[in-house]
Amino acid sequence: MLAPAPMRSLTGKRVIVTAGPTHEPIDPVRYIANRSSGKQGFAIAAALARLGADVRLIAGPVMLPTPAGVTRIDVETAREMAQAVDTALPADAAVMVAAVADWRVDAIAGQKIKKGDAQPALTLTENPDILAELGRSARRPRLLIGFAAETERVIEHAAAKRARKQADWIVANDVSGDVMGGDANTIHLITADGVEHWAKLPKDEVAARLAGKIADALQ
Ligand code: CTP
Ligand code: CA
Numbered sequence: 259m260l261a262p263a264p265m266r267s268l269t270g271k272r273v274i275v276t277a278g279p280t281h282e283p284i285d286p287v288r289y290i291a292n293r294s295s296g297k298q299g300f301a302i303a304a305a306l307a308r309l310g311a312d313v314r315l316i317a318g319p320v321m322l323p324t325p326a327g328v329t330r331i332d333v334e335t336a337r338e339m340a341q342a343v344d345t346a347l348p349a350d351a352a353v354m355v356a357a358v359a360d361w362r363v364d365a366i367a368g369q370k371i372k373k374g375d376a377q378p379a380l381t382l383t384e385n386p387d388i389l390a391e392l393g394r395s396a397r398r399p400r401l402l403i404g405f406a407a408e409t410e411r412v413i414e415h416a417a418a419k420r421a422r423k424q425a426d427w428i429v430a431n432d433v434s435g436d437v438m439g440g441d442a443n444t445i446h447l448i449t450a451d452g453v454e455h456w457a458k459l460p461k462d463e464v465a466a467r468l469a470g471k472i473a474d475a476l477q
Contacts, residue, residue, distance in 0.1 A: 268311035276356035278318035296320030299355030301465035393424030
């Protein structure tokens with residue numbers, strides 16, 4: 259007779275998940291952002307909570323309901339997201355799904371910039387890399403997972419990010435078709451052991467699979 263499959267559980271484990279875009283204000287009504295629905299990050303937070311994890315979901319501006327059993331912290335900018343991650347530490351694992359804006363505007367206008375004014379010349383400053391900072395932090399979670407949405411040379415770019423940011427795993431997402439905001443993803447999971455190619459899956463199934471792997475890794 260086959261032995262029963264071991265129960266996967268994340269009870270007693272804290273996991274930080276970042277999700278959604280960040281918004282970097284230009285003036286009171288305009289901002290810079292990456293395209294991101296937040297759906298994949300929210301699905302991962304939900305799947306981790308179903309396995310019993312204490313999930314801290316640090317969410318950029320998205321219109322999504324908070325998954326059951328998840329503690330949600332809403333933020334707007336990359337710097338607020340970095341601060342919220344710091345506050346949520348220590349954690350056993352972190353899954354950085356957010357599409358963080360790479361730059362912020364140096365001088366945010368206090369009033370709405372009017373079209374008739376001189377054309378605005380925005381100067382930008384690079385935002386902190388939250389994943390890379392966690393990778394070199396003394397409080398680095400035991401399992402650190404990054405995402406990489408790539409349009410070309412997906413594995414190569416994602417593997418380079420894994421090394422540069424000192425992540426354990428990179429979940430590489432092939433976005434060469436137009437999947438932004440869609441309900442499925444084609445994933446290549448890059449770990450120290452190599453690359454796993456997943457079939458195109460609904461975001462909920464990507465989330466369930468990843469949560470199961472996280473539970474196995476934290477056993
Ligand atoms: N990331 C982060 N903080 C940033 C930028 C990215 O935490 N300021 C994280 C993302 O959440 C993701 C991973 O780093 O887990 C990769 O993000 P990505 O935008 O693909 O990488 P970049 O290093 O910003 O490279 P590029 O945008 O030039 O491809
Ligand atoms: Ca980026």
